[in-house]
Amino acid sequence: MKKQLLMNVMMAVMVVGLLTMVACSKPQVADPGNVYQGQSEETDAERAARLEAERAARLEADRIKAQQLDDQRQAQIAEAESRFLNQNILFDYDSAELSDQAKDLLREKAAWLQANPSETVMIEGHCDERGTTVYNLALGERRANAAQNYLVDLGVSAHRLGTVSYGEEKPLDPASTEAAYRINRRAQFIFR
Incomplete structure (x- = not known):
């Protein structure tokens, strides 16, 4: 009987040990790469379609980036062109001499x-309203020529x-003020 009791106790300890081992073991987690358990892996056709869609998305992203860069470059070109046309060479009163500025x-x-070898420009010489018409036409010509000669030297x-x-x-300003006279004494650039 003692033998039987010892066997039952040992059997109970083993069962409790097994249950403890099962309860304390890590739970089994499904493979994160295979979300759809029970379904077969991706077919060759599905994989090819997925890869083509990814390639198309990359190409579209590259096209958009290239377009943005082109738009940015065009904006820079337009800004440089605008600066070229809208910055006049100013002269002192009764002078065709180029200042340091x-x-x-x-x-x-x-x-x-x-940087833009296909562009040609016309340099217009202008004066303020003081002086005779003939004198101002000659002074305007000397101003335009001074700008042209300096560009040729460059x-x-x-x-x-x-x-x-x-x-x-x-x-540019029809007023009879010193500020108006100052901006009217100029060489102005236009495209021809």
Whole structure:
């Protein structure tokens, strides 16, 4: 009987040990790569379709990025062109001599012209309203020629540059003030 009791106790200890081992073991987790348990792996056709869709998405993202870069480049070109056209060379009263500031601006214009070899420009010479019409036409011509000659000295082809004088005929500001006179004494650039 003692033998029987010992066997039952040992059997009970083993059962309790087995149950403890099962209860304390880590739970089995499904393979995260295989979300759909019980279904077969991706077929070759499905894989090919998935890869083609990914490739198409990458191509579209690349196309959008290239378009954005092109738009940005076009905006920079338009801004540089606008600066070229809208920055006038200003002159002192009764003078066709280029100031240091005018020379700096002409160097920028020369760099732009060299970067855009297909562009040709007309340099307009302008004056304020003081002086005779004939005198102002001659002064406007000297101003346009001074700008042209400086650009040619910087390496811009003379064939790409033309000059014309408008004298006092086309003021930017028609007022009879010193501020108006200052901006009207100019060499102005337009595309031809």
